[in-house]
Amino acid sequence: MTTPDATFPKFKPYTRQSIATARQWQWMHPDLQEAVQVISHVLPFRTNEYVMEQLIDWSRVPDDPIYRLTFPHRDMLPAKEYEQLRELVLFKKDEAAIAKLVHAIRMRMNPHPAGQLTHNVPRVNDAPLKGLQHKYKETVLFFPSSGQTCHAYCTFCFRWPQFAGMDDMKFDAKETTQLVSYLEAHPDVTDVLFTGGDPMIMNTRSLAAFIEPLLEPKLAHIQNIRIGTKSVAYWPQRFVSDRDSDDLMRLFEKVVASGKNLAIMGHYNHAVELRSAVAQQAVKRIVGTGATLRMQGPLIRHINEDPKSWAELWTTGVRLGAIPYYMFVERDTGPRDYFALPLVKAHEIFQSAYSMVSGLSRTVRGPSMSAFPGKVVIDGVVTINGEKLFALQFLQARNPEWVRKPFFAKYDAEATWLDDLVPAFGRKKFFFEGEGEAALHGPAGRVIPIAQAGRDRRASDNQPTAA
Numbered sequence: 001m002t003t004p005d006a007t008f009p010k011f012k013p014y015t016r017q018s019i020a021t022a023r024q025w026q027w028m029h030p031d032l033q034e035a036v037q038v039i040s041h042v043l044p045f046r047t048n049e050y051v052m053e054q055l056i057d058w059s060r061v062p063d064d065p066i067y068r069l070t071f072p073h074r075d076m077l078p079a080k081e082y083e084q085l086r087e088l089v090l091f092k093k094d095e096a097a098i099a100k101l102v103h104a105i106r107m108r109m110n111p112h113p114a115g116q117l118t119h120n121v122p123r124v125n126d127a128p129l130k131g132l133q134h135k136y137k138e139t140v141l142f143f144p145s146s147g148q149t150c151h152a153y154c155t156f157c158f159r160w161p162q163f164a165g166m167d168d169m170k171f172d173a174k175e176t177t178q179l180v181s182y183l184e185a186h187p188d189v190t191d192v193l194f195t196g197g198d199p200m201i202m203n204t205r206s207l208a209a210f211i212e213p214l215l216e217p218k219l220a221h222i223q224n225i226r227i228g229t230k231s232v233a234y235w236p237q238r239f240v241s242d243r244d245s246d247d248l249m250r251l252f253e254k255v256v257a258s259g260k261n262l263a264i265m266g267h268y269n270h271a272v273e274l275r276s277a278v279a280q281q282a283v284k285r286i287v288g289t290g291a292t293l294r295m296q297g298p299l300i301r302h303i304n305e306d307p308k309s310w311a312e313l314w315t316t317g318v319r320l321g322a323i324p325y326y327m328f329v330e331r332d333t334g335p336r337d338y339f340a341l342p343l344v345k346a347h348e349i350f351q352s353a354y355s356m357v358s359g360l361s362r363t364v365r366g367p368s369m370s371a372f373p374g375k376v377v378i379d380g381v382v383t384i385n386g387e388k389l390f391a392l393q394f395l396q397a398r399n400p401e402w403v404r405k406p407f408f409a410k411y412d413a414e415a416t417w418l419d420d421l422v423p424a425f426g427r428k429k430f431f432f433e434g435e436g437e438a439a440l441h442g443p444a445g446r447v448i449p450i451a452q453a454g455r456d457r458r459a460s461d462n463q464p465t466a467a
Contacts, residue, residue, distance in 0.1 A: 032062055035071075150197060269303060382408075
């Protein structure tokens with residue numbers, strides 16, 4: 001048990017409005033300061049004192065991986081857009097013009113990837129359930145309204161519209177009544193994932209109000225409760241020394257005692273996030289309650305391209321009792337051109353890291369693309385009948401019959417996402433393209449062919465921005 005007192009650090013966030021009060025601000029070159037002030041009008045910026053003091057090596061800025069992970073950079077926007085926005089923000093200070101340009105930039109950044117708004121939101125009596133997503137048969141995502149922020153924001157985050165004031169693209173629910181009703185009507189659902197934002201930004205009492213209704217006997221078919229969180233890396237004190245951290249551990253124990261599995265889906269992006277004593281203590285406290293901690297994160301250019309970092313992260317996690325789970329491919333949203341890596345490079349990094357660890361760390365899967373039809377993993381590069389190909393398969397899919405079904409795409413050294421790939425063996429379509437509604441589960445509408453989705457995205461990318 002912990003006994004919080006004045007010796008424990010208190011959470012202190014920094015935003016665009018307050019970052020200049022941090023002592024590290026004076027260590028940054030004026031060009032870096034400018035980028036924060038300009039880019040943060042488009043992409044949300046928030047960090048905290050723990051990240052600034054413990055995770056960033058300021059002697060390596062701007063190349064330090066956690067700095068790049070949390071601070072915006074001018075190259076996240078095309079040069080022309082940056083100059084337009086810079087002129088408005090720093091000199092003209094025309095709020096209406098800034099808002100117009102910011103909106104245009106955000107909309108060409110594909111703010112709702114993989115059908116989040118169009119195909120993942122369930123409907124009851126033809127009305128959307130705003131705080132829910134139901135893409136895969138077994139799993140429902142729930143977005144509690146009081147968990148719609150994070151201890152710090154990742155610059156690559158695919159949920160950035162949640163934090164950027166884009167209310168028409170925001171998922172949030174104020175209470176669980178609709179969730180419980182929906183789950184009662186869908187006994188085939190076994191998993192509920194609390195996500196956001198970050199549910200761990202909530203105090204324990206608020207979190208319990210969302211979780212405890214799922215422990216009722218009428219929802220016995222719910223076997224797994226998951227909580228997606230970055231707090232394990234950005235504010236591990238949430239599990240160790242926060243005023244209600246002991247209460248949080250008792251909540252975890254209550255869920256486990258009810259007979260359900262509680263899985264904390266910990267988002268880690270770099271080995272440094274698990275090196276501090278408090279971060280390691282957080283892992284031990286979580287698994288000590290009987291909950292599991294699964295480690296996942298995307299592979300991101302500029303941040304975690306070193307296979308040794310991934311190997312260290314997985315090996316340290318296993319030693320502490322965590323389970324390596326996923327290495328993702330950076331999603332096709334936000335400043336993706338800044339972060340994206342070719343798929344072949346992603347596979348090489350994964351394979352190299354995988355070869356460095358023991359079998360206990362090889363629970364990890366990847367590199368995986370969370371694309372419109374499902375989670376597609378790159379199994380490798382193969383040659384069949386003299387043709388160089390990508391070997392792929394679905395780890396999860398809108399249509400359960402697609403899961404673990406292998407398929408092949410032409411090798412493309414420049415491809416960074418599923419939309420970029422072309423079917424192998426002269427075929428015009430992948431097997432999952434263009435199927436009718438019957439192929440999909442639940443509320444999703446027509447299947448949007450992957451190639452068409454890609455064309456729609458690229459066409460929006462080429463739209464002129466506001467002046």
